Amino acid sequence: MTDDETIAVYNDQVEKYATLVTTDKPGAILQGFMDALPKDGYVLDLGCGPANSSAMMREQGLRVDPVDASQEMVAHANKTYDINARQATFDDLQELNTYDGVWANFSLLHAPMEDFSKYLKAIHSALVPNGIFHIGMKLGEGMMRDSIGRMYSYYTEEDLTQHVKATGFTILDKTFGEEPGLSGEIAPWMTILSRRTD
Numbered sequence: 001m002t003d004d005e006t007i008a009v010y011n012d013q014v015e016k017y018a019t020l021v022t023t024d025k026p027g028a029i030l031q032g033f034m035d036a037l038p039k040d041g042y043v044l045d046l047g048c049g050p051a052n053s054s055a056m057m058r059e060q061g062l063r064v065d066p067v068d069a070s071q072e073m074v075a076h077a078n079k080t081y082d083i084n085a086r087q088a089t090f091d092d093l094q095e096l097n098t099y100d101g102v103w104a105n106f107s108l109l110h111a112p113m114e115d116f117s118k119y120l121k122a123i124h125s126a127l128v129p130n131g132i133f134h135i136g137m138k139l140g141e142g143m144m145r146d147s148i149g150r151m152y153s154y155y156t157e158e159d160l161t162q163h164v165k166a167t168g169f170t171i172l173d174k175t176f177g178e179e180p181g182l183s184g185e186i187a188p189w190m191t192i193l194s195r196r197t198d
């Protein structure tokens with residue numbers, strides 16, 4: 001289920017968010033994801049936001065499918081990069097054996113906890129065998145809104161690792177960090193790079 005209040009915040013703050021996240025060169029986490037893919041691989045950028053990651057992936061020869069629930073994020077992405085971003089929610093993901101990689105960078109943290117396993121299974125099914133999955137999430141416990149109204153589901157490192165493994169992925173790498181996001185609140189986060197194995 002999509003949280004309308006969360007999407008309204010992104011619709012309202014698209015310029016501010018884009019300024020916060022936009023870079024010219026891929027960081028180590030995105031580069032590691034790209035390096036694990038075939039040269040012209042096909043990538044779903046799930047909850048793409050302004051699609052800055054998709055633009056950098058495209059620059060390195062990957063084919064990208066950027067999707068986001070926020071109409072304004074999609075419009076901003078297409079205006080900035082002419083990249084065929086499309087409006088879709090996590091619930092719309094029904095492709096089978098389609099993508100070489102799924103990049104879910106700090107987007108599934110807005111999925112309600114009761115839907116998380118279902119979305120991970122949909123990503124697993126949408127990937128080709130041995131496909132690559134990146135997920136970035138904030139660390140913590142429980143569900144709550146931040147100071148600007150976005151709904152978050154927080155997981156511990158152990159919980160998130162267990163969810164990813166239980167879905168049928170083999171963990172390849174993990175990274176950890178802590179930094180302020182759109183709300184200015186400082187939050188610890190982790191990313192997991194994994195491979196579809198069964």
Ligand SMILES: C[S@@+](CC[C@H](N)C(=O)[O-])C[C@H]1O[C@@H](n2cnc3c(N)ncnc32)[C@H](O)[C@@H]1O
Binds near residue numbers: 003107110
């Ligand atoms: C923190 S931003 C991350 C954006 C981008 N992945 C990045 O790394 O900059 C979270 C994004 O998830 C999107 N989102 C939230 N709930 C969603 C849903 N149910 N379906 C699709 N996208 C969603 C938001 O609109 C927002 O663009």
